[in-house]
Amino acid sequence: MTLLEERWRGVLDNMAEAVRRAGRKEGSVRLVAVSKFHPASDIAELCRLGQKDFGENYIQEAREKQAELSDLDIRWHAIGPVQTNKAKDVAGRFSLLHTLDRVELARALVRRLPEGASQDVLIQVNVGEEPQKSGVHADELPALFEALLQDGLIAADGAGLHVRGFMCLPPRCGEGEEARPYFVMLRRLRDDMEKRFGLSLPELSMGMSGDYREAIEEGATLIRVGTDIFGPRPVKGQTLLGCR
Numbered sequence: 001m002t003l004l005e006e007r008w009r010g011v012l013d014n015m016a017e018a019v020r021r022a023g024r025k026e027g028s029v030r031l032v033a034v035s036k037f038h039p040a041s042d043i044a045e046l047c048r049l050g051q052k053d054f055g056e057n058y059i060q061e062a063r064e065k066q067a068e069l070s071d072l073d074i075r076w077h078a079i080g081p082v083q084t085n086k087a088k089d090v091a092g093r094f095s096l097l098h099t100l101d102r103v104e105l106a107r108a109l110v111r112r113l114p115e116g117a118s119q120d121v122l123i124q125v126n127v128g129e130e131p132q133k134s135g136v137h138a139d140e141l142p143a144l145f146e147a148l149l150q151d152g153l154i155a156a157d158g159a160g161l162h163v164r165g166f167m168c169l170p171p172r173c174g175e176g177e178e179a180r181p182y183f184v185m186l187r188r189l190r191d192d193m194e195k196r197f198g199l200s201l202p203e204l205s206m207g208m209s210g211d212y213r214e215a216i217e218e219g220a221t222l223i224r225v226g227t228d229i230f231g232p233r234p235v236k237g238q239t240l241l242g243c244r
């Protein structure tokens with residue numbers, strides 16, 4: 001077994017254990033392997049072992065890997081901030097966009113979607129209200145939903161954007177218990193918004209290498225794990241992410 005396979009299996013084991021500990025249903029959490037800055041060959045190796053969901057932060061890097069691995073059956077997740085002028089490189093090209101945080105981007109995505117196509121998205125919430133992070137602040141969330149609904153930018157089904165839930169990147173990522181209150185906060189926000197707008201928002205994308213067990217205990221349905229699977233990233237990546 002390669003080191004990569006060993007690490008990946010280790011994460012799957014820990015996930016399953018956290019799911020059991022939380023009394024949740026087997027298979028209720030999906031692992032998104034975050035492959036930013038790691039080579040396409042690593043993605044191909046894991047894909048052959050059965051890992052199908054991969055997350056990338058930078059659209060350009062993701063598009064290059066998509067082209068290189070086009071013969072593999074991969075669900076690509078866009079998990080980094082997206083500039084409005086990059087909407088054309090995202091719309092219809094990712095299985096899930098985790099980082100919708102403004103009406104302007106929603107409008108650009110809808111405009112760039114192929115005729116009749118849909119795009120699943122999550123709304124990123126800046127749970128720590130950190131100025132350097134993207135995401136909508138919790139208290140602005142109702143206004144964002146109202147604007148999206150009013151402008152006809154989101155739909156429950158059919159063509160257009162489908163909001164499936166929420167994503168967060170808590171402050172001081174990597175320190176398990178420190179992140180837990182933010183995970184709880186995201187879950188409650190989800191429950192509130194479902195009630196308030198009569199929407200179904202089943203997905204919660206939360207938890208990274210340092211805190212995915214806590215995230216699972218608090219209701220994550222998608223965890224985004226990079227380092228614990230692929231090993232450390234080149235320094236560049238860590239600086240850009242602003243954590244660890």
Ligand SMILES: *Cc1c(COP(=O)(O)O)cnc(C)c1O
Nearest residue numbers: 034057079208209224225226227
């Ligand atoms: C890089 C990144 C991850 C993975 O972080 P690790 O600590 O390496 O597991 C998860 N989510 C987002 C948004 C990221 O940018």
